[in-house]
Amino acid sequence: MEGAALVISGDWTLRHYGSLNQLIRGLHGKSPSNPTLDLDCLGHIDTAGASLIAKLAGSTALVQALDSADLAEEQKALLDAVAAAVPEGQFQPPKINPVAGFLADVGQKVTSISRLTWQLSGFIGETLATLFYILPRPGRWRFTPFVAAVHDTGLNALPIVALLTFLVGAVVAFLGATVLEDFGATIYTVNLVAFSFLREFGVLLAAILLAGRTASSFTAQIGAMKVNEELDAIRTLGLNPVELLVVPRVLAMMLSLPVLTFIGMISGMVGGAVVCALVLDIPPSQFMAIVERDIALKHFLVGIGKAPVFAFLIAVIGCLEGFKVAGSAQSVGEHTTSSVVQSIFMVILLDSVAALFFMEMGW
Known part of the structure; x- marks a missing residue:
């Protein structure tokens, strides 16, 4: 991320989904409101990675970046299809009520003990x-x-x-x-x-x-x-x-x-x-x-x-x-x-x- 631009690089695949999702959660509140995507350094990508990019930057910014991106045609087609399927709006981590989260953890522990x-x-x-x-x-x-x-x-x-x-x-x-x-x-x-x-x-x-x-x-x-x-x-x-x-x-x-x-x-x-x-x-x-x-x-x-x-x-x-x-x-x-x-x-x-x-x- 440089100024108002988001530089997407490396492989965005299902294998790296967990680490990428955690990285995106850490960027919440720090990314620009209307980012410009730079996809030229993007490596391998699949549906899971494309959905993360769409949620991070928004479908509109992703579609605009595809016009000037130096990507293979199959990658552009995949990103375009995912951008059309993902709702507009940047990625927002779900807000969890602390009380509800605590009760959920207690419930999971009780269920685990009961199963044991x-x-x-x-x-x-x-x-x-x-x-x-x-x-x-x-x-x-x-x-x-x-x-x-x-x-x-x-x-x-x-x-x-x-x-x-x-x-x-x-x-x-x-x-x-x-x-x-x-x-x-x-x-x-x-x-x-x-x-x-x-x-x-x-x-x-x-x-x-x-x-x-x-x-x-x-x-x-x-x-x-x-x-x-x-x-x-x-x-x-x-x-x-x-x-x-x-x-x-x-x-x-x-x-x-x-x-x-x-x-x-x-x-x-x-x-x-x-x-x-x-x-x-x-x-x-x-x-x-x-x-x-x-x-x-x-x-x-x-x-x-x-x-x-x-x-x-x-x-x-x-x-x-x-x-x-x-x-x-x-x-x-x-x-x-x-x-x-x-x-x-x-x-x-x-x-x-x-x-x-x-x-x-x-x-």
Whole structure:
């Protein structure tokens, strides 16, 4: 754009429609009211690009510029036809009411969440139906994938779960000692550590770690199989992908997470006991005596009982996102990220609901 002239150059085709449309929106309010078009530098053009030029400068200015433009006859004919079809008037971006735009965005998010919930519910139903179908039929059990999944989700994850819960237990003990010291009640640091890890931290930390470590792995594995058309080959052979790929992973997670939860509980309490011994002069024997005296068994049962539910949801979400991969490496990455986010969100949401329920029940 120079003075009162618009210089159109380069290729105006459907391939560049998005960037050109964005450029035209940026020129809104800056272009002259009656521009003179210079089309001599115009490269390739199609109907999409011609419509943008007509909307930018107006049909009248476009027709006038064609008389002196150094263009091929087919380009002039295309521009003339588009100018006759496009209404007169320069391009005006639609004005969007901010409130309406906000409500539209909220509606899209709600619709997307509803669609995800519907898909997850359907996939959970399909997984349960397949599981109940093969349980009374030992000949259809697949031990090798199950054992491999247990090794991957359980044994390989044990060191990081133990280390993380040990460190968090030490941190909780430090914080508890700092706060309770003002009240002369540092002895209750033992109760704080044991209560928090038996009910919440043990299962929550283990589930979040598996959501980030294992759900992403399930999504990437199944997504890569879909990209390579291995899922189509499985269906062609008359096999059920849910039975072959999903059920062994779900069962492995439901076995591994309770074990990791128990390890996390013990490691967290050991971390708290170390801090109590080094900082508060509470020996391990006294620590264990307080735990045995004041912490009821129901707290352990509440924590360990949530583990299979969390494991089932994490595995199902990871497998579902793998089946939703669209066939490219970018799609694999997007759905892998989505599976981790959804798994962690569902774990925290269900843990919050369970905490409220158990509090109301007095458990």
